[in-house]
Amino acid sequence: MNITQILFWLLSVLAIFSALMVVASKNPVYSVLWLIVTFFAISGHYILLNAQFLAIVNIIVYAGAIMVLFLFVIMLMNLGRLAEPQKHRWVRIAGVVAGGCLLLVFVAALRNIEIKKQIAETNTGDIGLIENLGKALFNEYVVPFEISSILFLSAMVGAVVIGKKE
Amino acid sequence: MQINYYIFLSLALFVIGIVGVLTRRNVIIIFMCIELMLNATNLLLVAFSKMHHLAASKIDAATTVGTDGQLFVFFIMVVAAAEVSVGLAIIVMMYRNIHSVDVNFLNRLKH
Numbered sequence: 001m002n003i004t005q006i007l008f009w010l011l012s013v014l015a016i017f018s019a020l021m022v023v024a025s026k027n028p029v030y031s032v033l034w035l036i037v038t039f040f041a042i043s044g045h046y047i048l049l050n051a052q053f054l055a056i057v058n059i060i061v062y063a064g065a066i067m068v069l070f071l072f073v074i075m076l077m078n079l080g081r082l083a084e085p086q087k088h089r090w091v092r093i094a095g096v097v098a099g100g101c102l103l104l105v106f107v108a109a110l111r112n113i114e115i116k117k118q119i120a121e122t123n124t125g126d127i128g129l130i131e132n133l134g135k136a137l138f139n140e141y142v143v144p145f146e147i148s149s150i151l152f153l154s155a156m157v158g159a160v161v162i163g164k165k166e
Numbered sequence: 167m168q169i170n171y172y173i174f175l176s177l178a179l180f181v182i183g184i185v186g187v188l189t190r191r192n193v194i195i196i197f198m199c200i201e202l203m204l205n206a207t208n209l210l211l212v213a214f215s216k217m218h219h220l221a222a223s224k225i226d227a228a229t230t231v232g233t234d235g236q237l238f239v240f241f242i243m244v245v246a247a248a249e250v251s252v253g254l255a256i257i258v259m260m261y262r263n264i265h266s267v268d269v270n271f272l273n274r275l276k277h
Binding site: 015042046074163 | 167168169170171172173174175177178179181182183184185186188189190192194195197198199201202205208209212213214215216217219220221223230231232233234236237239240241243244245246247248249250251252254255256257258259261262267
């Protein structure tokens with residue numbers, strides 16, 4: 001087992017454990033912190049796949065901006081010590097069973113696919129570097145790029161309008 | 167790494183997100199689970215992009231196959247950021263009106 005495989009398994013265990021802790025934590029602040037750990041683990045996977053631009057964007061946008069927004073909202077509402085109302089026990093068990101059934105169906109369907117033995121290249125390949133992605137983004141994808149800026153503007157206006165006091 | 171490890175890893179993360187949406191009542195945690203599902207999908211897109219790049223680079227060493235998948239991930243992140251800003255504004259407004267973040271208060275559309 002070489003160092004890449006060891007890192008892969010380490011980051012996978014970290015991602016799944018912290019994702020479970022997001023769902024299992026009682027306090028929403030702890031959920032946000034575990035979600036940040038999950039995002040760092042996923043960024044580690046991107047670095048292993050040599051998608052360096054996406055790794056950095058994932059840390060800046062998700063762990064940096066979006067999670068801080070979540071933390072601000074939770075602290076604004078002062079939810080920490082408020083006891084969250086629990087769903088009924090049977091509803092929770094039914095949710096877990098439904099998710100487990102979905103996992104079972106997916107695993108059974110994808111267990112013997114023909115691309116199973118194909119390799120996702122790690123540590124090499126320069127398609128994830130910023131030079132290649134920037135060229136593609138500003139040549140072939142320049143129209144979606146501009147449209148996404150309009151989307152951001154409308155989202156900003158929408159957030160201000162919705163959040164404004166009547 | 168073999169591609170099926172990545173498939174099962176993102177499947178596990180996605181199902182954890184679904185279980186969180188189904189079992190929790192706090193609307194902020196439901197929202198975070200949606201972010202978790204989006205990230206599971208992003209991870210799988212990057213893994214498939216690298217898989218296709220490896221298959222194509224055996225024929226042509228300077229190929230850029232797989233760039234599209236990574237740009238899709240970039241656009242998914244952009245849309246997720248816009249979605250979070252609007253969604254959190256809605257949550258703040260809901261908390262201001264009913265002083266709770268319990269999704270069961272939002273069942274008026276049913277009646």
